[in-house]
Amino acid sequence: MKTILSTVAIAAMVALTGLATAPHVAAHANATGIVKERMDNFKASQGHLKAISRLLGSAEFDEITSRASAMREWGVAMPAAFPEGSGGAPSDAAPAIWTDNAGFVTAAGNHVAALDELIAAAEAGDAGAVGNAFKAVAGTCKACHMKYRQF
Ligand code: HEC
Known part of the structure; x- marks a missing residue:
C-alpha cells in the first residue's frame, strides 16, 4: 500500500514538473x-526523469546512474544556455532569468546538487535513498519553473 501511494505521489510530481501541453508543442x-537546443535538452531531461520514475524500487542502478548523469550534464550547462536577449516568443523563459540571474544560477546549482545525491544513491545501490533523491530532483525542476519559466 505504501509503495502504491508513493508511486502515485511521484507520478503526480512528474506531471507537475513541466509536461509540455499540446499547444506549447505547436508553438515551439x-x-x-x-532556444531550440535548450528546449530539446529539457525534453531529454524530462524523458530521463520519467524513465527513472519507472525504475524506482528496482535494482537498475546502472541505468539510473547513467540517466541522472546525462541530466546532470545539462544542469551544469543550463545557465549558459540562456544568454541575455534569448527570451520572448517562442521561448517560455521568464524575464526573471535576467533580472535575477544569480537566483537562476542558484536554482540550476540546486538541481545539479540534487542530481549528485541521486547519482551517489544509485552508485551505492540504495533504492530507498534513490527514491528520496529522486523526489528532491523533481522538486528542483518545479522550483525553477515556478520562478523562471512562464506558461
Ligand atoms: C534552473 C531552472 C530550471 C530547472 C532546474 C529545470 N528547468 Fe525546465 N525549463 C526552465 C526554463 C526557463 C524553461 C523555458 C525554456 C524556453 O522556453 O526557452 C524550461 C522548459 C522546460 C520544458 C519545456 C521544453 C520545451 O519544449 O519548450 C520542459 C519539458 C522542462 N523544462 C522540464 C524540466 C524537467 C523535467 C526538469 C528537471 C529534471 C527541469 N525542467 C529543470 C528552467 C528550468
Whole structure:
C-alpha cells in the first residue's frame, strides 16, 4: 500500500514538473538556435526523469546512474544556455532569468546538487535513498519553473 501511494505521489510530481501541453508543442515548432537546443535538452531531461520514475524500487542502478548523469550534464550547462536577449516568443523563459540571474544560477546549482545525491544513491545501490533523491530532483525542476519559466 505504501509503495502504491508513493508511486502515485511521484507520478503526480512528474506531471507537475513541466509536461509540455499540446499547444506549447505547436508553438515551439518554430524555435531555432539556442532556444531550440535548450528546449530539446529539457525534453531529454524530462524523458530521463520519467524513465527513472519507472525504475524506482528496482535494482537498475546502472541505468539510473547513467540517466541522472546525462541530466546532470545539462544542469551544469543550463545557465549558459540562456544568454541575455534569448527570451520572448517562442521561448517560455521568464524575464526573471535576467533580472535575477544569480537566483537562476542558484536554482540550476540546486538541481545539479540534487542530481549528485541521486547519482551517489544509485552508485551505492540504495533504492530507498534513490527514491528520496529522486523526489528532491523533481522538486528542483518545479522550483525553477515556478520562478523562471512562464506558461
Ligand atoms: C534552473 C531552472 C530550471 C530547472 C532546474 C529545470 N528547468 Fe525546465 N525549463 C526552465 C526554463 C526557463 C524553461 C523555458 C525554456 C524556453 O522556453 O526557452 C524550461 C522548459 C522546460 C520544458 C519545456 C521544453 C520545451 O519544449 O519548450 C520542459 C519539458 C522542462 N523544462 C522540464 C524540466 C524537467 C523535467 C526538469 C528537471 C529534471 C527541469 N525542467 C529543470 C528552467 C528550468
